[in-house]
Amino acid sequence: MTFQEMGLYPSIMKSISDLNYKTPTLIQSKVIPLVLNTDKDVIALSQTGTGKTAAYGLPLLQGIDIELHTPQVLILSPTRELCMQISEDLIDYAKYISNIKIIPVYGGASIEQQIKSIKSGVHIIVATPGRLIDLMKRKVVKLSSISTLILDEADEMLNMGFSESINTILDTLPNNRKNLLFSATMPNEIINIARKYMNNPVEITVGNKNSASANVKHIYYTVNHKDKYLALKRLLDYYIDIYGIIFCRTKLDTQHLADELTKDGFNAEPLHGDLSQAQRDVVMKKFRNGSVNLLVATDIAARGIDVDDLTHIIHYSLPDENDAYNHRSGRTGRAGKRGLSIAITNPKEIFKIRQIEKRLGIEISSEKVPTGDMVCENKLLNFVNKIENIEDNNNDIIPYLTALYGKLSYLSKDEIIKRLLSSEFNQILKYYENAIDLNENIDSYNPKSSMVNKSKNKSVNGENSDFVTLYINLGKSDGFYAAELISRLNMANKRLKFRIGEIDIYKSYTLFGIDKDNYNKIINSLNKLYFEDKKLVVKVDNTPTLDKSISKARSKRSRR
Numbered sequence: 218m219t220f221q222e223m224g225l226y227p228s229i230m231k232s233i234s235d236l237n238y239k240t241p242t243l244i245q246s247k248v249i250p251l252v253l254n255t256d257k258d259v260i261a262l263s264q265t266g267t268g269k270t271a272a273y274g275l276p277l278l279q280g281i282d283i284e285l286h287t288p289q290v291l292i293l294s295p296t297r298e299l300c301m302q303i304s305e306d307l308i309d310y311a312k313y314i315s316n317i318k319i320i321p322v323y324g325g326a327s328i329e330q331q332i333k334s335i336k337s338g339v340h341i342i343v344a345t346p347g348r349l350i351d352l353m354k355r356k357v358v359k360l361s362s363i364s365t366l367i368l369d370e371a372d373e374m375l376n377m378g379f380s381e382s383i384n385t386i387l388d389t390l391p392n393n394r395k396n397l398l399f400s401a402t403m404p405n406e407i408i409n410i411a412r413k414y415m416n417n418p419v420e421i422t423v424g425n426k427n428s429a430s431a432n433v434k435h436i437y438y439t440v441n442h443k444d445k446y447l448a449l450k451r452l453l454d455y456y457i458d459i460y461g462i463i464f465c466r467t468k469l470d471t472q473h474l475a476d477e478l479t480k481d482g483f484n485a486e487p488l489h490g491d492l493s494q495a496q497r498d499v500v501m502k503k504f505r506n507g508s509v510n511l512l513v514a515t516d517i518a519a520r521g522i523d524v525d526d527l528t529h530i531i532h533y534s535l536p537d538e539n540d541a542y543n544h545r546s547g548r549t550g551r552a553g554k555r556g557l558s559i560a561i562t563n564p565k566e567i568f569k570i571r572q573i574e575k576r577l578g579i580e581i582s583s584e585k586v587p588t589g590d591m592v593c594e595n596k597l598l599n600f601v602n603k604i605e606n607i608e609d610n611n612n613d614i615i616p617y618l619t620a621l622y623g624k625l626s627y628l629s630k631d632e633i634i635k636r637l638l639s640s641e642f643n644q645i646l647k648y649y650e651n652a653i654d655l656n657e658n659i660d661s662y663n664p665k666s667s668m669v670n671k672s673k674n675k676s677v678n679g680e681n682s683d684f685v686t687l688y689i690n691l692g693k694s695d696g697f698y699a700a701e702l703i704s705r706l707n708m709a710n711k712r713l714k715f716r717i718g719e720i721d722i723y724k725s726y727t728l729f730g731i732d733k734d735n736y737n738k739i740i741n742s743l744n745k746l747y748f749e750d751k752k753l754v755v756k757v758d759n760t761p762t763l764d765k766s767i768s769k770a771r772s773k774r775s776r777r
């Protein structure tokens with residue numbers, strides 16, 4: 218369906234055309250008709266980069282009554298950055314709607330100014346939960362006229378500890394409102410919100426996590442722990458024109474790594490919670506305008522960063538939570554572009570990579586760290602390519618050439634090329650002259666045995682016999698992933714307390730563990746359901762324990 222066929226107003230169609238949006242993204246084609254034509258609540262499993270802002274933004278603009286000078290739509294977002302981004306997008310979409318007022322309210326900025334804007338009349342409020350609560354306490358903002366609520370990046374809001382604030386806000390809103398919830402993952406807390414505050418919501422899933430992920434290639438490099446920094450530098454030299462975020466786990470690591478990179482001549486800035494809002498704004502400005510090409514950030518500081526065109530995400534430390542890996546990687550591969558998500562691991566961390574693969578249903582492939590020679594060759598080739606592509610139309614240089622030709626006449630063409638390249642590359646050639654191969658002499662470690670132990674612990678807290686392995690007739694080729702399974706299990710068994718064990722997703726089917734007290738009820742609940750147009754078939758797998766499925770998964774991987 219085209220935007221036109223969806224029934225969007227001409228004023229909105231005009232701004233879409235200005236933005237050069239030619240066809241709706243997947244999430245837009247699913248959400249826009251639902252919001253325009255029904256009163257249904259919606260839960261959409263999708264990330265930034267999928268076009269979700271327009272998915273809810275375009276139809277909600279259509280529902281605004283400009284004559285009413287009261288807030289009609291409330292959008293909650295986890296961070297100041299995302300809040301600003303959403304407002305800017307909405308303002309773009311509403312370019313041809315006269316007199317519409319969209320106001321972002323977020324912490325770290327003057328509350329007086331925000332109060333003044335709200336008092337002058339507003340149709341759409343885009344808010345971070347903390348600041349909105351503040352405004353509610355001051356009785357500045359009235360939410361009794363809100364007819365549509367949007368929770369954007371709902372899982373991030375919960376991760377950031379906004380659960381209580383969200384409950385307070387939602388309890389204040391009128392009951393007959395429409396609710397749209399967007400989230401990259403579907404943890405139990407989200408299911409609880411849906412249960413408590415939403416009315417029989419329609420669930421929409423775009424691929425696994427999002428179509429952005431489909432544009433991201435995931436790779437990892439394994440080096441000894443002591444060589445991590447060397448490997449990082451080598452990769453930064455190897456991936457020419459890199460524009461990306463390097464993730465560390467702590468503020469201290471972030472600052473330290475950014476300092477080291479700067480000392481070594483890279484164009485890097487840190488972004489972490491110890492910086493003041495003003496300092497963070499300066500860093501983000503430099504990063505957005507490209508004067509800094511590497512941002513070294515903690516997960517929390519990077520939340521809500523909404524920069525298109527990032528080429529790489531580098532996990533200098535792997536995150537503690539698998540979902541954080543997903544959020545990090547989702548910062549690249551946006552708006553139809555390709556991105557690369559790179560993890561630098563030590564041998565002990567390979568099991569974590571396997572866990573992330575399983576949990577997120579993605580493949581993270583192992584690559585060898587480039588040797589010094591490869592880095593130099595890549596740089597030289599790139600330079601030569603750039604020379605080849607320079608348009609030969611700069612006549613300003615001609616007057617100087619005669620003198621230059623005379624001066625260099627005793628040199629052959631080969632000699633001139635050699636000298637030119639040397640002058641450009643001497644430093645890097647020297648640096649990599651005796652560079653060691655970082656793939657050699659990796660500390661011995663048996664990742665497989667670690668993986669099995671971890672899997673057992675994770676699945677059953679050390680008691681595998683507590684779980685029964687179930688078979689479901691959906692696999693990767695159906696676009697079925699762990700997050701889907703978990704969300705369906707939870708939605709279909711809202712009142713049942715059950716435990717989920719290991720999940721192994723194969724091409725055409727999936728094996729997963731359910732505690733033995735509940736597996737019959739789970740089978741019954743799932744066998745009634747459909748996934749897309751396929752009826753689910755769920756039964757006890759003829760493998761009695763999860764051990765076999767784990768070993769199947771292992772042998773399958775080792776054959777790759």
Ligand code: AMP
Nearest residue numbers: 238240241242265266267268269270552
């Ligand atoms: P979002 O997921 O809302 O953060 O959007 C990601 C990026 O995709 C933004 O830069 C949008 O401007 C862009 N975008 C959204 N919808 C479309 C579309 N239908 N066609 C092209 N670009 C789009």
